[in-house]
Amino acid sequence: SKLGGGNDFQLFSSEMKEEIQRRVQLELGLRRALEREELFLLYQPLLDLDAGRIQGHEALMRWNHPELGIIVPAEFIPIAEETGLIVPIGQWALREACLQNRRWEAEGGQGLGISVNLSARQFQQRGLVEDIRGILEETGIDPGLVTLEITENLAMNKEEYMISRLRALRETGVRMAIDDFGTGYSSLMYLKKFPVQILKIDRSFVSDMLRDEDDAEIVRTIIAMAHQLKLRVTAEGVETEGQLQYLRGLGCDMVQGYYISRPLPAEQCIRLVKQYDE
Ligand code: C2E
Ligand code: CA
Numbered sequence: 569s570k571l572g573g574g575n576d577f578q579l580f581s582s583e584m585k586e587e588i589q590r591r592v593q594l595e596l597g598l599r600r601a602l603e604r605e606e607l608f609l610l611y612q613p614l615l616d617l618d619a620g621r622i623q624g625h626e627a628l629m630r631w632n633h634p635e636l637g638i639i640v641p642a643e644f645i646p647i648a649e650e651t652g653l654i655v656p657i658g659q660w661a662l663r664e665a666c667l668q669n670r671r672w673e674a675e676g677g678q679g680l681g682i683s684v685n686l687s688a689r690q691f692q693q694r695g696l697v698e699d700i701r702g703i704l705e706e707t708g709i710d711p712g713l714v715t716l717e718i719t720e721n722l723a724m725n726k727e728e729y730m731i732s733r734l735r736a737l738r739e740t741g742v743r744m745a746i747d748d749f750g751t752g753y754s755s756l757m758y759l760k761k762f763p764v765q766i767l768k769i770d771r772s773f774v775s776d777m778l779r780d781e782d783d784a785e786i787v788r789t790i791i792a793m794a795h796q797l798k799l800r801v802t803a804e805g806v807e808t809e810g811q812l813q814y815l816r817g818l819g820c821d822m823v824q825g826y827y828i829s830r831p832l833p834a835e836q837c838i839r840l841v842k843q844y845d846e
């Protein structure tokens with residue numbers, strides 16, 4: 569190149585330096601993000617295909633950083649996990665999501681479900697079940713409206729421990745969902761032992777299923793077997809009418825994705841719920 573090798577190296581190392589600086593900046597900032605009220609939740613509707621109604625919403629976290637702007641969870645959740653900050657942040661998210669669901673209830677959104685993601689570190693945290701029970705009581709939400717989502721890989725290691733933990737969570741009255749299903753190593757029959765009620769098919773299969781027969785086969789198999797196990801199935805990442813119709817034909821229970829709606833600020837959710845109810 570015109571710049572010569574030495575400059576290329578400098579360019580590379582200054583990029584790395586920037587990356588490290590950003591990481592340090594995020595880590596320091598995250599420690600204060602909660603008290604400074606920089607975290608907020610967006611809500612993405614889940615459409616129940618049988619009922620033709622919005623079943624509820626999944627809470628998705630965002631961070632409004634004072635200098636860097638909006639940061640997505642892919643960047644800050646791993647930092648929150650490594651530093652242990654995910655525990656107070658996760659408690660905040662569950663409380664806030666439950667409170668928001670109660671606000672919607674007062675605005676005519678009775679019976680809506682609310683789903684909240686639980687990361688690996690949170691799931692393994694001592695006192696998790698007591699914390700969740702406390703938040704459910706404090707917010708006065710009907711626990712049957714709450715779904716906690718955990719990722720597949722997390723669910724599949726340490727089987728005995730997982731089962732007892734899932735059972736304890738289940739005893740609080742919430743429902744459990746396996747997120748990103750299909751990306752891990754587990755067999756569907758393995759799931760029979762897990763006290764979960766919902767499977768969420770990973771977006772990667774849904775986005776390719778209409779042009780890739782292997783992905784279509786995976787989606788069909790997951791839905792059919794999940795139904796044999798009496799589990800409900802949600803398909804993530806539905807972006808087109810064609811994908812929605814294909815999933816409907818397979819008897820998929822719920823769909824979520826940009827085709828129905830992007831994640832929305834809380835104030836915009838009830839309008840869409842009412843639109844589907846008309
Ligand atoms: P996830 O739980 O699998 O959430 C779905 C992600 O897919 C969200 O990304 C959502 O905005 C995106 N999405 C939804 N529909 C579509 C679609 O049709 N097309 C495409 N391309 N994307 C779609 P987001 O909000 O960036 O969240 C990413 C991940 O971060 C989540 O994946 C979840 O694992 C994690 N996360 C988000 N909020 C929380 C939280 O409060 N706590 C924890 N522990 N993790 C969270
Ligand atoms: Ca999720």
Ligand code: CA
Binds near residue numbers: 770804
């Ligand atoms: Ca997912």
Ligand code: CA
Binds near residue numbers: 618819820821
């Ligand atoms: Ca169905």
